[in-house]
Amino acid sequence: MSLSDFFTPIDLKKIIPKNGYYTSHLGSKIDHYVVNFPELEQMHIAIIGVQEDRNAINNPGCSLGPDYVREKLYLLNEGSYDTKIVDLGNIRQGETVTDTYFALKTVVAELIKMDIIPVIIGGGQDLTYAQYLGYETLEQKVDLVIVDSHFDLEDDENIDSIETTSTSYLNKVFLHEPNYLFNYSNLGYQTFFASQDSLRVMEKLYFDVHRLGELSYNVTVTEPIIRNANMVSFDMGAIRASDAMGNANATPNGFYGEEACQICRYAGFNDKLTSIGFYEFNPAYDSNGQTAMLLSQMIWYFIDGVYNRKKDFPLNPKSQYLIYKTSLKHDAHELVFVKSKKSDRWWMQVPYPTGGSKNARFHLVPCRYEDYKIATSGEMPDLWWRTYQKLN
Numbered sequence: 519m520s521l522s523d524f525f526t527p528i529d530l531k532k533i534i535p536k537n538g539y540y541t542s543h544l545g546s547k548i549d550h551y552v553v554n555f556p557e558l559e560q561m562h563i564a565i566i567g568v569q570e571d572r573n574a575i576n577n578p579g580c581s582l583g584p585d586y587v588r589e590k591l592y593l594l595n596e597g598s599y600d601t602k603i604v605d606l607g608n609i610r611q612g613e614t615v616t617d618t619y620f621a622l623k624t625v626v627a628e629l630i631k632m633d634i635i636p637v638i639i640g641g642g643q644d645l646t647y648a649q650y651l652g653y654e655t656l657e658q659k660v661d662l663v664i665v666d667s668h669f670d671l672e673d674d675e676n677i678d679s680i681e682t683t684s685t686s687y688l689n690k691v692f693l694h695e696p697n698y699l700f701n702y703s704n705l706g707y708q709t710f711f712a713s714q715d716s717l718r719v720m721e722k723l724y725f726d727v728h729r730l731g732e733l734s735y736n737v738t739v740t741e742p743i744i745r746n747a748n749m750v751s752f753d754m755g756a757i758r759a760s761d762a763m764g765n766a767n768a769t770p771n772g773f774y775g776e777e778a779c780q781i782c783r784y785a786g787f788n789d790k791l792t793s794i795g796f797y798e799f800n801p802a803y804d805s806n807g808q809t810a811m812l813l814s815q816m817i818w819y820f821i822d823g824v825y826n827r828k829k830d831f832p833l834n835p836k837s838q839y840l841i842y843k844t845s846l847k848h849d850a851h852e853l854v855f856v857k858s859k860k861s862d863r864w865w866m867q868v869p870y871p872t873g874g875s876k877n878a879r880f881h882l883v884p885c886r887y888e889d890y891k892i893a894t895s896g897e898m899p900d901l902w903w904r905t906y907q908k909l910n
Contacts, residue, residue, distance in 0.1 A: 521628055522555035524621045525607040533589045544818075545592030550605035560602055563635045563821060565591075566625060567608035570618040573683040574642025574798065577766040583799040583810075584608055584639040590807060590814035597818075599825040604634075615681045619648035626652025630792045635824065637817060638795035643670065643684040646751040649795050650691055650699075651680070653748065659700035661790075662691065663747040665756045665781060667708045667730065667772055669716045684798065692723075701908060703743050705781065706730045706756045706773055724904040730771065737777045742884035744784040745863070750794045752782070754813065764809025765798050775812045782816040786823020789831050794820060830858040832865055832882055847896030855890045856882065864890060868905045881909055 528550050539545035548565070549556045558564070567584025574580050588605070609625065612618040622638070626649055629636045638649060646664065653660045674686040682690045691699060703726040720727045726743060733739055744750065755765050758772035773781070785794055799813055832839050833856060842855040854867040866885040870878065889899040 519624075520555075521558075521606070521625060522551075524609055524625055525551060525555070526610050527551050527553065527607050528585070528588065528605060532585060533592060535593070539592065540595075542595045543592060544594050544596055544601070544603070547596050547601050548592065548603045548605050551607040556604045556606070558604060558629075558632060558634060561604045561632075561634050562602040563604070563637055563824060564629050565603065565605040565637050565639065565817075566622075567639050568618065568622055568641040568645055569608050569610050570612075570615065570641045570645060572611065572615050572642075573644045573681065574640075575683055575685045575767075577642065577684070577798055577800050579802040580765075580798055580800040581611065581641055582801055583641065583764075583813075586801045586804070586807070586810040587639050587796075587799065587813050587817070590811045591817055594814060594818050597822050597825065601821065601825070603821070615644075616679055619645070619651065619680055622648040623651040623654075626793055627655055630656060635791070636793045636795075637820065638793070638797075639813075639817075640795060640797035640799075643751065643753050643797035644682050644687045645797060646795060647680070647682050647687040647690045649749060649751065649793060650694075652793065653698060654696075658698065658748075660698055660748045661701045661703075661746050662699060662749055662751070663703045663705065663744055663785075664688075664751045664753070665705045665773075665778075666751075666753040667706055667756050667769065668711045668753075669704065669707060669720070669727075671716050671719070701725065701746065703747070704728065705740055705743065706733060708769075708771060724907045726901075726904070730773070734773075734777075737773075737780050739886070740781055741784045742864070742886050744781065745788045745790070745884040747785070747788060747791050748793075750785045750791065752778075752794070752796045752816070754796065754799045754809065757812070762799075762809040762812055764802075764804030765800050766803055767798065768803070775815075778812070779816050779819040783819040783823040786820040786825075787827060788823075789827050789829055828858070828861045828863075830860045830863065832856045832858065842890060844890070844893045845896075846893070846898055853893045853899075853902065854880075855885070855893070866890075866899070866902060866905075868902055868909060871906075871910050881905065 571581035759768035
């Protein structure tokens with residue numbers, strides 16, 4: 519089966535402006551599927567629309583989002599780099615939701631194998647599960663970052679199928695067998711939307727969850743969390759309604775638009791990240807195309823991050839890194855930190871338990887300079903402890 523079998527072409531008549539595009543516009547730079555399916559060789563990024571909203575709880579109509587985003591994205595100017603981007607068109611609703619999941623899962627897996635980053639525009643956030651399933655055949659552990667005001671852990675009625683909903687898909691991710699999830703991080707949950715039971719689950723599993731209040735006006739805190747991700751899922755409902763009203767579930771509080779763009783740039787900047795999805799944008803609730811424009815700018819910042827990657831995942835070559843060692847109070851244990859000379863980014867070494875890894879003695883986890891300062895004061899950084907427990 520060819521990838522082209524999963525896609526329907528883009529109707530440019532609905533998207534292209536009356537006077538066409540300037541040569542600097544992404545609409546002139548992106549190779550898109552209109553008549554013939556594009557060649558994928560030498561491409562870096564692939565845009566994928568998914569027209570599926572049957573399980574988008576309280577947000578029907580978000581399946582129409584992809585073309586509204588394209589209309590705005592194509593009008594943005596290319597950055598100071600030579601983009602190699604292809605727009606593969608839309609995955610339409612399958613006969614069943616499971617069919618749509620299978621199509622997205624297959625496309626994500628094939629693109630990652632070709633070293634092409636899928637940028638998914640949904641559709642409901644239940645598609646995150648299909649995005650995650652794309653990693654099943656890659657035989658690697660997955661670090662998942664989800665930007666969302668809620669933990670989507672409601673009871674799942676679809677016990678005997680892979681089908682799920684936008685409010686329960688995390689159950690499917692956590693319980694999937696075989697288990698290839700190493701870590702889950704949430705950015706921007708709002709405490710009044712989170713039950714105490716769900717918070718206890720996160721604590722028990724040593725997952726990283728971060729309240730909106732912890733990150734507001736301090737979005738740089740998200741960088742090392744995002745730097746650890748293989749895949750990102752962004753619910754547009756995590757952005758405050760005043761900045762992104764194009765979502766039936768939008769709420770008064772959330773990230774500001776510029777914070778959302780910064781998060782997306784961090785995601786693009788991450789050498790490790792291989793897919794990203796943007797979900798729950800609903801044009802029926804948008805005003806003057808503002809949410810579509812914000813989402814297109816978020817994708818632009820992601821692209822900008824990709825083309826500014828430093829390729830500095832340590833420690834190769836070792837000459838490009840500084841090693842810092844510090845001891846804890848009342849403990850002979852030594853903590854080791856690594857700093858990139860190229861980007862000034864930090865990592866922390868966490869040893870594998872005895873017999874934990876045949877290929878390496880320690881796991882490198884992205885961290886902040888503040889974690890190093892905590893260690894130099896003689897205290898154990900919480901990130902070190904949670905990572906060690908997961909390695910166990």
